Amino acid sequence: MAWRAACIGLLLLAAPGLQAAPKAHDHGVASLSVAIDGRTLSIEFEAPLDSLLGFERPPRTDAERRSAVMLLALLHDGVRLFVPDADARCLPQPTTLQAPALQPGAHAAGDHADLLARISFHCGRPQALRSLKLGLFQAFDRLQRIDVQIVGPQGQHKASLRPPASMLNLQR
Template structure:
């Protein structure tokens, strides 16, 4: 074998050895773009994202929403009226009452709520052009097998700027994507 074919063979073997790493890196890069362009990571006024997970008797509802969809603005409150509206939003979400109504047969009761909206906290500064709110609502369900829907009427009635809900749902019965547009109010999955 001459030196040229030896160099070519070594080059091909070297590239072949690097190929799996390149495929993994390209896949990770494409995956991160997909998350940035679709699903709950996309910032779209009027749309909120929910992540619903049922694990045993624990139902967790994660909410991600542009502040504009809840308040009509998405920056630190400037006026007294905006400050009052922001405070009322935080208090209402932290109370967690009446926002979500899981199937009555599931017998779900609220356990805890967390709300994260740094731009609305005292002294919060704007973080870029768009600000989101994230919240988590944990409920305990006595009959979790009866859970196949959540009525979002309480959330939609109070926050009229929400026009569309997109949800990813994980239950023992499987993984589902569901959504609704006004005037619909009930998020359903499964059978």
């Protein structure tokens, strides 16, 4: 699989905000925002590339390129890492991924690089959304904490997850 074709196929978008000087982040710590608005379940997952790949610069070897392609594919197919309650009848919508360091032709820019994934679902019975099953700690063993913010019909709350947590309660 050609690296360039893989990236284009995965809708890897240029992100002006992320292409600017990379901000400092804590390795091992990811953030997750979950919003329920009407029938739409929106998920934003942002993590240091180090925590997902083990490196934070454009891939240099074939093995690194393969790892990057696999990472993007895994996140692009959001239902492999984020599973809403079956009763809520949620259908995945197109995912967008931003990871400037993994774009074809990218040059190393600073010491840090992030990946941002926006994943959404259209839910037939959003009132049945009670939890979200997460495969993040199982997929990424460098992750040590996920800071979560949830905004739903009942208001807003926060949570902090540590391995091996795999269930996020969406209700207060």
